[in-house]
Amino acid sequence: MPPPETPLTPARILEATEDVLRRYGPAKATVVDVARALGVSHGSVYRHFRSKTALREAVTARWLDQEHDSLSRIARAEGPAADRLEDWLLTLFAAKRRKAGVDPELFATYLALATENSEIAARHVETMIGQLTTIVESGIASGEFTMRDARATGRALWDATAQFHDPVFAPRWSDPDMDPAFAAVCELLLDGLRAR
Amino acid sequence: MPPPETPLTPARILEATEDVLRRYGPAKATVVDVARALGVSHGSVYRHFRSKTALREAVTARWLDQEHDSLSRIARAEGPAADRLEDWLLTLFAAKRRKAGVDPELFATYLALATENSEIAARHVETMIGQLTTIVESGIASGEFTMRDARATGRALWDATAQFHDPVFAPRWSDPDMDPAFAAVCELLLDGLRAR
Incomplete structure (x- = not known):
């Protein structure tokens, strides 16, 4: 005390x-x-x-905002958008895994609270999709990514990586298969974005 | 009787x-x-x-195999691989939604059985990824898709669409947002596969 x-x-x-x-x-x-x-x-x-x-x-x-700061810094950093996107997704996945792994009971508690306060959870998701949109926009602006609806793409990136951040999947995150699975999904998504 | x-x-x-x-x-x-x-x-x-x-x-x-036949026909059909992939994913999502929506109690029952018989569930997932791999292989063979590891890509397609077939997400499938979300993820994934 x-x-x-x-x-x-x-x-x-x-x-x-x-x-x-x-x-x-x-x-x-x-x-x-x-x-x-x-x-x-x-x-x-x-x-x-x-x-x-x-x-x-x-x-x-x-609790939900704890990741925002480091992720926001990545989203707004300099350098190739593809690297930032991968870094952002990796950082998010690592943070979620750490939270779920270190203190599974507290994680379950927070998950219950987030479900209860669904507006707060929805706002969190909007912030996350907003950061993904920022990365996509900068990749389009620099010519690294093909022209596309940045906002819809941000949302699609969030949805396509659900397995690596949605807490319903937490029981599978300790599975050793998850790392190669994450890498393969990232690669496929980046290939979809890249201007060739 | x-x-x-x-x-x-x-x-x-x-x-x-x-x-x-x-x-x-x-x-x-x-x-x-x-x-x-x-x-x-x-x-x-x-x-x-x-x-x-x-x-x-x-x-x-x-129960798990009920979708196999129609999906297998789509995976092995003629025509552009991109169309077949989209058709396959749509058919899978529609079948899952139908099952979860028509008879939610039976769906929960089967989900419990599938969790109990995790080897049978794992075999089901292998069959599904195998069909996706078949579509990717045919797209690579026809020059429609860029060269890549077909098997790893089949698995990445499965993982990136988890939100649209994994039963843990069933409570969200009635959400009207799910259709545009599905379309956006499909488009992004197909862009990643297509030879340009």
Whole structure:
């Protein structure tokens, strides 16, 4: 427990909520548990998150957004679009696998929360497809990729790689076949994009 | 119930087993239920299927194989490989959707059986990838597709279209977005195969 003079920030509350979810699961975890973990009153938590629902939504959004920053940097980097696309997909797959593998129970908890907050999950997917669209647009602009509807292509790339990022497939991600399967799908998709 | 002189064939037993599974679910259905539905002794059923496990495996294999024939005809037909590939994927997706939509409970039952008999499910996937490989090979032979490892490509096509045939995605198949999503993925994959 941090010293009491540490200011109670939303970030600290969200971290404590993650710990509480990890310990009790989404069905049992309460705002009182979070407050207790922080050594504050539950009123102090409510000053930052007006309800248990708001707190759950924030923690789900944070979980889903954890990949956004590194992926966004890749999407906006310099260099060949094909390399960036492959790097982006690899980074996403590695992050998902790590999350599902290191802490499968917390992963299941978050999956349940994301299903519950389907609007937040939908917004996450839109952000991901937006980043893929950015890469496709830059590849078209540089002449590396053939001309095509960048947005529809971003979505098609997301859908065609579902097996490597959709949590319903998590039980298969430890399969040794997954790496060559991922490489083959990437290669086929890049061949579809490349101007020849 | 058919007249008693109708010979008891494996096909008739499997049909009765499907009815029984539909009614009682995989946990409760027994060989005695199947025999009763056929108006025969359970000994007569055991003469064709030596155990409940053998009967469940046979009914799972039959269910998984139902698409094989029409798909196999498409894979081996004449004409441009790109058209056949699109036709094959569309036919598969339509068949899966039909199965999941018409009779969701039986679909869940079969999904449970297929998970239980993972070797039979794996064999089914091998057959499907084999048919995709046949289409890719013929496209390469005719010069329509660029030269590539046909087998690895067949597998990549299977993996990249998982969202449109893997039963874990069944809850999303009624989504109106699925048709344009399928079309966009198909187009991207075909662009990857085509010799330009």
